[in-house]
Amino acid sequence: MKPRSNQSVQRLGGTIDQVNTLAARLPGERRFYLIAAVGIIVVVLAGFSIDFDLLFDMSSLSFLVRAHGLVMFAWVGVFFAQVFLVALHRVDLHRRLGIFSVALAFLIVIIGTYTSIVAARLGGNHLPPGIPAIPFLSGSLLLLLTFSVLAGTGLAMRRRPDIHKRMMLLATMLLLDAALVRFISAYTHWSIEAVWVRNLLVLACIVVDTLRYRRFHPAFLAGGLLLLAYDFTQVWLAGTTAWLHFAKWVLT
Numbered sequence: 001m002k003p004r005s006n007q008s009v010q011r012l013g014g015t016i017d018q019v020n021t022l023a024a025r026l027p028g029e030r031r032f033y034l035i036a037a038v039g040i041i042v043v044v045l046a047g048f049s050i051d052f053d054l055l056f057d058m059s060s061l062s063f064l065v066r067a068h069g070l071v072m073f074a075w076v077g078v079f080f081a082q083v084f085l086v087a088l089h090r091v092d093l094h095r096r097l098g099i100f101s102v103a104l105a106f107l108i109v110i111i112g113t114y115t116s117i118v119a120a121r122l123g124g125n126h127l128p129p130g131i132p133a134i135p136f137l138s139g140s141l142l143l144l145l146t147f148s149v150l151a152g153t154g155l156a157m158r159r160r161p162d163i164h165k166r167m168m169l170l171a172t173m174l175l176l177d178a179a180l181v182r183f184i185s186a187y188t189h190w191s192i193e194a195v196w197v198r199n200l201l202v203l204a205c206i207v208v209d210t211l212r213y214r215r216f217h218p219a220f221l222a223g224g225l226l227l228l229a230y231d232f233t234q235v236w237l238a239g240t241t242a243w244l245h246f247a248k249w250v251l252t
Helices: 006-011 018-055 063-087 091-122 133-156 161-174 177-187 194-213 218-238 241-251
Strands: none
Touching (some): 018 063, 018 161, 018 177, 063 091, 091 133, 091 241, 133 161, 133 218, 133 241, 161 218, 194 218
C-alpha cells in the first residue's frame, strides 16, 4: 500500500505521523552523509596524490610517519564504511565497527601528538614550508585536542544519532587540513589558506543540513564554533609567553 503524503493526510482531516515523516527524510539524509563521505575521500586522495610515489618506496619514511599516515587514512576509510553501512540499513555492523573507531581515535591522538613533537624537534624538511617549529607545534596539538572533543562527543553520544553523526562528520572534516594544504600548493595558484577552504566545506554541509530540516542543529552550532575557535586560538596560543616556555620545554 502506497503511503500518503503529509499534505494528503491533512486534506483528509487526519494528523501527521511524525515517525513516518522522519522515516521519509532518512533516505535523503543517508545520501547527504554518503556524498559528504565520498567528498572527503576525494579531497584526501587529491591532496596526497603528490606523494603517490611514496606508496611504492617508503624507505625514506620513518616508522612513526608511516604509522601516523596509516591511522589517518584508516579513520577516513572507517568513516566512509560507517556511513555506507547506515545507508545499507546495517546499523548492527555500524555499531560493531564503532568499537574500532574508539580505538582508532585514541591512536590518532597518541601517534599524532608524538609525531608532531618529533617533527618540531627535527625541524627543517620535517615541517610544512614556512612554518616555524613552535607555531607548528601549537597548531598540531590544538588540532588534536579539538579532534578529541569532536570525536569524543560524537562517540559518547552514539545513542543520539542526530548529534553523533554531525560530530563525527565535523571531526573528520577537521583532519582535511593536511590534504588541502598539499592540494592548494601543488595544483592551484590560490592565495587562500587551507583552513578557510575547510571552513567553506563545513559551512556548505551546515547550510544543506539547515535547509533540509529548516533549523540550525545545536550540534553543528557547537561544533562549528569549536572549529572557528581552534583556527583563531592556535595563532593566539603560539604567541603567549606560557606556551613559548612550554614549547621550549617540550622541544628540549
